[in-house]
Amino acid sequence: MPDHALVVGCDAYPNAPGADLRGAVADAVAVRDWLTGPGGVPAEHVTCLLSPSAAGLQPGDGVATGPATFAEFGYAIDRLLQLRAGPSDRLFVYFAGHGMRTDPVNPVVAHDALLLRDFDRRLPQLGCVGVQDLVSRLEQTGFGAVVVILDACRDFPFRWSVTLGGIGFNGPATSGPPARIFLLQATLPGRTAHAGDVGGVIRGDFTVAVLDALAGAGAAKRFDDTAARPYIVDWTGLTAYVEAAVPEQGPRPRGDGNLVLATFPDGAFDPxxxxxxxxxxxxxxxxxxxxxxxxxxxxxxxxxxxxxxxxxxxxxxxxxxxxxxxxxxxxxxxxxxxxxxxxxxxxxxxxxxxxxxxRTYTPEVSRREVTGPEGLVTLVASDPLAPIELRTLSGRVVASGVGELPAEVPAGQYTAAALDHAAREHLEAVEVLPFVATDMAMRLPDPAYVAVEHARRHAGTDPRRAVVCIAGGSDPDLVLDAPPPWLTVPLAGHPVTVPLAPGVIAVLSLLDAPVSVTLYDIAALDDERALLALDRAQRLYAAGRRTPAARVFARAGVVAQPAPVFRAFGEALGGAAGEALGHGLAARVDPADRGFLLPAAPWAVFLDRPERGGG
Missing domain, CATH: 2.60.40.1120 (Carboxypeptidase-like, regulatory domain)
Incomplete structure (x- = not known):
């Protein structure tokens, strides 16, 4: 089945006086043109919902398939859920318009919402689509990869909080694995998206950067001399370019691995x-x-x-x-x-x-002679838990490690890639020469272990008990003797529901937005290596980096050696720790509950989840 796309641009907000935009429809039309042109999506497979304002771009006949209303959006999502897509099929979802967070008082427990044409200031939840609900449903479509790009603000326009509803029917869960989600939002929570004049038309700075990246601008592309079309734009290159292009907005990506988005022939770009x-x-x-x-x-x-x-x-x-x-x-x-x-x-x-x-640049590189024609390379990161890969220029991984990576490879050009504590990728060029050993020291930002420090307070806790810590808040820790499978913690006026089991510490961090959770075995608190590895792997998993997360687990012995210090962790997730990396609790959550899952939390953590009678 060919690729599909849903493109939404909303400039008109008739029920919110003074809220009309001028650039969202223009951005959506530009994205549609890329999808149906270089993007290779058949025009008949693109649903384009547009609601222009009087001051914005007026799309020509046949461009829009419907208005950008809540009902049309829900119908479009329902149609996508009914498609018989396969693992090689891709779905693109793009939205431009107003966005908001749902709680102006407690931002760490707020959800993101997209505002459609029928949004009404008096009843705001009726015209809103929750981003987490949207992503949870797109995971169930059956597509192999879903690319979600949202050009919308994430600020707090109201005095009081808003509770979001869902999109249509919940439907049954899919039998196959969830789709890989690649999500890029225009701003950090609390910030606004900006626009400017581009050729006499108002356009969003974020979307302009996205389309520039897809067109191969600057370092968004890489050159692969083995490919028929050697210039490649992938998810990593696109997101790094966009982050650098609009740093004041702070766009942050989340994605499960990498994905090629565009290719170009040799000679396509000027010197x-x-x-x-x-x-x-x-x-x-x-x-x-x-x-x-x-x-x-x-x-x-x-x-x-x-x-x-x-x-x-x-x-x-x-x-x-x-x-x-x-x-x-x-x-x-x-x-x-x-x-x-x-x-x-x-x-x-x-x-x-x-x-x-x-010595004059970072990283430091030294070379020494060796006897064999095969080149030797050793990559060492300043962060001992950083996943490292050695890749060919085509992106193929030829060797991988954690903290340090020795490899014997044919002479040639390679790229060293290391992930820091925030799951950001750092790339360096590596030339491997015959009869030469190359040693490279990669310097990464120092990691922060706030949640780990919070968990360490409970070293020596009875392993039959379960502990909940709230990092960054004033609430006292909760220590339970016989917890249920789920525990609901009142947090800033919201019920936050977390998985819990004897022998496990659940640390809820209010320093992130939204609230995040990490789980630690009580028995592992005295094992420095195991404890930090548990923390790092969960952070990588939350950022969609499942394969590097599994490598960190293996480095700590979680997968290769199911030690007693990790037994409670695996039991809390309903299986072996290695299996949890492939699935996690979120994959087993009932479809009716998916809209309440906190975004980017590695395991099943709910916000404002209705009481379900035992989880």
Whole structure:
């Protein structure tokens, strides 16, 4: 089945005087044009709901399939749920319009809502779609991957909180695995989305950045010399580009792995400027300095060199891709590989016979001779629990590890990727040479272990008891002797329902938005390595990074060795800890309850869930 899409743009809010927009329909039409053009989605498989305002773009005939009302939106979601999609099919969902959070007083327990044309300030819940309810339903569609992009504010426009309803019938749960969800929202909670004039039309800054990324702008793309269309835009590249393009809004992605979104032929992009700076000053000023930049060309048997002469800086126009840069003055020289997709400056220290240590940039790289023709590379992260991958330029993972990664690979160009505590990816170019061992030290942000510190207070707690901690709040910890499968904790006037079991500490953190939960075995509190690994794996899982999360679990012995310190953790999730990484409690939640799940929580945590009589 070909891909499908649902595109919504709402400028008109007749029941909310003064709330009309001017750019949402224009953004939605631009997204629709990309989907039905470069995106490859058949026009008949695109549902486009548009409600223009008098001051905004008026779409031409045949563009809209209906108005952007709550009813039409619900009908569209119902149709998607009835499609017989398969694991190779993709669904794109895009919304532009007003958005809000549901609780202005207690933002950590607020939900996100999208406002449709029939939104009414007097009865706001009637025209709202809850983002978590939407995502939960899209997981049940049967598509292999669902890309959800929301250009809407996440602020608090009302004095009092709002309780959201659901979208249509709950329906039965699907028999197969839930769809992989790739979610990108325009702002952080509490912030607003901005717009500006683009060619005489008001457009959202966020959506403009998304479409620029899909068009291959800057570092949104990567070059794969093994592909027929070697320029690739994937989910990682798109989200990193958008985060950098609108930093004041703070867009944050969540996605289960990676996904290719667009490809381009060689020659599709103009050259960019590479500036090579050299140190020390005596070398920099010497006109005898030579700079050689080379790159692989799929159409040629040998690499393509570009030569520049000193003094530095040396400027060269290069095609956007991976380049090798060599700076030489007599017997002194240095080299490094660098990804150049925008105008870039690289600095080399030419003060010895080759790159014993490249001290002038992060990460530090050192090389030493070895006897075999296979190249050796060792990647070491400053964070010992950071998942690390060594990838080919096509994105194929050839080796993986946690904290440190030694690998023996054929000589060539690779990319080192490390995930920090917030599940953000850090990429570095790696050139592996024959008869050379390359050691690279990657510096990552220092991790924060607020929830772990909260849990440690209960070291020595009776393992027959269950403990709930609330980090960042004034409520006292709850310690129970015989808990039910679910425990409801009053939090800022809201019932938050968490899984609970003897021997498990559940830490609810109010420092995040929305509230998040992490689970720890009481028996693991004295095991530093196990405790931090449990925390890190759950954070990666919450960000959609399931495979790296499983690697961290394995590193701590959770999967490979079901130690007693992890037994209660697995029992709390209804199975072995390794199985929980593949499914978790959320996958087994009744469809009627899915709309109450907190977004991005790794396990089944509910907000304002009606009493279900035993969970």
């Amino acid at each position: 960019v400027k590479l500036t090579v700076e050299v140190g020390p000053d005596a070398v920099r000023a010497d006109p005898a300095l030579r700079v050689r930049v080379s790159y692989d060309d799929p159409g040629r048997a040998e690499d393509v060199p570009l030569i520049g002469n000193g003094p530095a800086p040396v400027h060269l126009d290069v095609p956007p891709r991976r380049h090798r840069v060599v700076a030489r003055l007599g017997e002194q020289w240095n080299r490094r590989a660098v990804d150049v997709y925008t105008d870039t400056t690289v600095t080399l220290s030419v003060d010895g016979p080759g790159p014993s240590t490249q």
